[in-house]
Amino acid sequence: MAKAIADAEYVKEIEKARRDLRTLISSRNCAPLMLRLAWHDAGTYDVKTRTGGPNGSIRNARELNHAANKGLETAVLFCEDVKAKHPKVSYADLYQLAGVVAVEITGGPTIDFVPGRKDSLESPAEGRLPDAKQGESKDLLKLPTDKALVEDPMFRKYVELYAKDEDAFFKDYATSHKKLSELGFSLKNHRSILAKGVIGFGIALTAVILGYLHELNKRTN
Template sequence: MAAPIVDADYLKEIDKARRDLRALIACKDCAPIMLRLAWHDAGTYDASTKTGGPNGSIRNEEEYSHGANSGLKIALDFCEQVKAKHPKITYADLYQLAGVVAVEVTGGPTIDFVPGRRDSMVSTKEGRLPDAKQGDTYFLNCL
């Protein structure tokens, strides 16, 4: 799929979606699962093949059904509420923006958000997330 055209209109939609996500996350008290959604969509990136990553493919049942993604359908459904109001925004941008807003809502720093991610319907195979049990060295080797 083509990357979105990040023009003034797209940036306005991002700002509106950011406000809607802020309200939704505060109301539903769902910051942890939204941050987890962003991580699980992005965490499949493989530097050696340049595949996976924050491309919105986690919305596909094939991918959100992976064992490691258990429970993320809740966050996907929350994001659909925002996507319905802002259909121009890619799922890839929406999920990463949800993670950024989750950090901010919980008292973390304001994070600069750079939009422009393209959506993909190609799901990664199960097992692509870095194994947290392997420690920092394993994670850094995945980058």
């Protein structure tokens, strides 16, 4: 799927968009909606076909109309304000950044955000997101997925751990959120930017050292 497209200028734009998202999300009080938008754009990734994932395709009317995405048109609309100010930022990055900011401003952990996701206009067929109603019982107020958390011993272990250890929860949550936000996303070019940065720093340092040696040489002669 997406190949990283970030360069230094783009990274700067991302930081500006991050600030605008903070303002937008606190003024509209829409953190849960934004987190759900990020997850529903990313959660369609299919590892076998390498399609779907965090690529901004949720903005397409066809995908937005999937039953699981009900209500998310408001989140897409809110993001348009930030996109208009930072047109270079891809929708794919914008939605994932919105998710990261939503978690942070509601007191959650800081999630490492790597920019560079590419947009796609190809929406996956309906049905890739988990169905909350599967196995639902009419007598229950809880979703089957909520029930599983306390009834399945594998999940219960974590419920108990996280209930008493917030640091463990924050750490694991931040790791899992980052993974979800990067499904099918290649960091190849991002690494090359870092490499360019390191090379640039190396050249500057060499110039300073050579200048210093030259100066020293002049003085000793």
